[in-house]
Amino acid sequence: MTEAPDLIEIELSAPYRVKGEAARGQSVWLLARLWHAQQFGDGAVSAAALRLGFPGQNNIRMLISRAFADFARWGVQAGWGAARGRPIATLPLNGRSRGPFWLTADMASRLRFRAAGVEVERDWLEHFLGLPREKPESPAGDLSYLMRDMRFWQQMAQAIRDEYDGFGRRPSRQVAESFHVARQFAGDDFQQALALMKESLALRRSAQLDGSRSALKRLDRVLDAGSVHHAHPTFAAMACIVKAWERYSQGDADAARTALEHLQTSPELQPVFRYNPRVRFECLNLLALLHKHAATSGAGAARQRDEAGAALQALSGALEAAYEADSIDAAQHVAANIGWCLWLFWQQGLVDPEREQRVGAVQLQAMRWLGLSEWICDRFGYGSGSAWNLIFILRIARGNCPPPRSRSLSAFRAQQPLALEDAIAALQPLHASLSPAKGFSRWSSAAVLALDEQLAGNAAFPPLQQANLLLEAAWFLLHEQGAGREAADALSRLQALLPSLRRGERSFFNSELQRLPIEAPLTDIRPEK
Known part of the structure; x- marks a missing residue:
């Protein structure tokens, strides 16, 4: 008669212990996550899900190696890769960190997982793992939800209409404030989270990043309650995108x-990405920007070309998704x-390197x-009152003019940027x-008009957009008119604005200013320290 294998006791209350011995918390968490996936999920944990479990962990590969070493010491056999039917002893170690992982x-x-010596329930374990929990169903025939005050839905409809009517183009917090008003009438976690998510997005789109982060923190607290995700997977997917935007705006491209x-890989959210074109657009559009960031980061020519190609592919998918979703704003x-x-990738030789x-x-x-x-x-x-399209048009117009x-x-002034007449004819x-x-x-007059609108209070461009407009105005004024008063004024305003920018942004503008002719009326340019 074959003896049954010994049970393995895992204590999830601090200090963590396995088989009575002290254990590494990260390894215990991963083992609990694998067990949960085997018992209640699709049986596997993706590498992406593991990284989300440890957002501050830069070296996931090391974490996995340590965890598997701990598993071996505890007598736990865990597998990896797509071939779940293969004996674990035959799985190749090469590429193990890419997952997925399974028991x-x-x-x-x-x-056996215990907390303070008592075997844990599923709800407790999901809270420990940071997973969303199921929302209890209301009994059939319960009218409490439908008998609520309707002011939330009224205000939410007004806020969405404000957004469609283009209020975001005005120099105000009007759209975000509309969602904020709706939030005051929220009657449950979903309504609260929905208003917060839209408020955060509206604030980010109007470059009010501090307000966006504040709304996002409140959103996180609501989502931590766990009552939204399973009941509303589409909302959970959008919340994931909002968080990714926040990481991107903070410069944390890896976390985004x-x-x-x-x-795209979660069993719960992947169908939303596949079948909901609005979610697919938002995901692919941001993913393209992340690929663009990597393509222009100087990570090596081969990788940069791959990232540039991936960015354009993601943008193509985002374009199709925007029209599939009937979203004009997404399309623009x-x-x-x-x-x-x-243009950027072509100019830098990341696409069409043979110059066909x-x-x-x-x-x-x-x-x-x-x-x-x-x-x-x-x-x-x-458009939310943004100047980026104008800035990009002007920069592309002079993009064939490298510094002489x-x-x-x-x-x-002997350089020949794209003729405005040719551009107008081509855009028909x-x-x-x-x-x-x-x-x-003239090219210069478009930038000057936008800057005049800013001075008149008819537009509210953030400092970075103002600086770019001033740079384009100065370049074209110098090219069209020489080192006159208007060019001097634009350059003076630009240099006065530089201290309000981030260090990397200041470096870009100082580099651009140093490429202007020596007759350009500039004050001394000091290198960044």
Whole structure:
């Protein structure tokens, strides 16, 4: 008669212990997560889910190696990879950290998880693991939900309409405040979280990042209650995207990627990504920006080309998803991103390295995409009052003008940026985005008009957009008119604005200023320390 294998006792209350001996907390957590997946999930834990469990852990590979060493010492056999039917002893160690990770049913049956000596229930374990918990169902025929005050839904409808009406183009917090008002009438966690998520997004889109982070922190507290995710997977997916945007805005690209990877691989959320075009757009659009960041980060030519290709592929998918979702606002966002990325990657040799496309052809095609975005903004009232499309159009127009060998003003003015007339002709039937009414009598006048609107209080561009407009105005004024008073004024305003920017942003502008002709009226440019 074969003896039954010994049970393995795991204590989840601090200090963690396995078989009566002190144990590493991360290894205990991973073992509990694997057991939960085997008992209640699809049987496996993805590497993305593991990274989400340890957001501050930079070296996940080391964590996995230590955990598997601990498992071996405890007598636990855990597997990895897609071939769950293979004997664990035959699995290749190479690539183990890529997951997914799993336990066999026999192995899981030997594990006993306790807290303070008492075997834990599923709800307690899911709280320990930080997993969303099931929301109890209301009894059939319960009218309490439908008998509530309807002011939340009224205010939410008003806020959404405000957004559609283009209130985000105004220099105010109006859209975010509309969602804030709706939140005051929230009657449950879902309503509270929905209003907070939309408020955070509206604040981020209007460059009010501190307010966006504050709303997101409140959203996290609501989501920690665990009553929203399972009942509303689409909402949970959007909340995941909001958090990814927050990580991206803080410069933590790896954490943002991890959140999006979780969205695309989680058994609960992956169907939402696949079948909900709005979620798919939001995910792919941000993923494209993350690929763009990696493509321009100087990580090596081969990887940068791969990242650039991945960015354009993600943008293509985002464009299709935007139209599938009937979202005009999403369409204008992704069109602008396509236009700028197409030019940026081509200019840096990350796409079309053999230069099968002429510079003028790429310039005009990139402008067409930006023209589509601007046409949508003008026609339907979207855009949130941003100057980025104008900035990108101006930068692309002079993108065929590398700094001349001589820094003389005459050599600078001898360069030939894209002719405005050629751009207008190429943008038909979207040429209204380059109309004289928007300042396009000359390239410089478009930037000057936007800056005048800022001074008049008709626009509220964040400092970074102002700085970019001033740079483009100065470049084209120097090119068109020479080192005159208008160019001097733009350069003076730009240099006065630089201290309000982040260090990396200041470095970019100082580098650009040093490429201007020596006759350009500049004060001393001090290198960043």
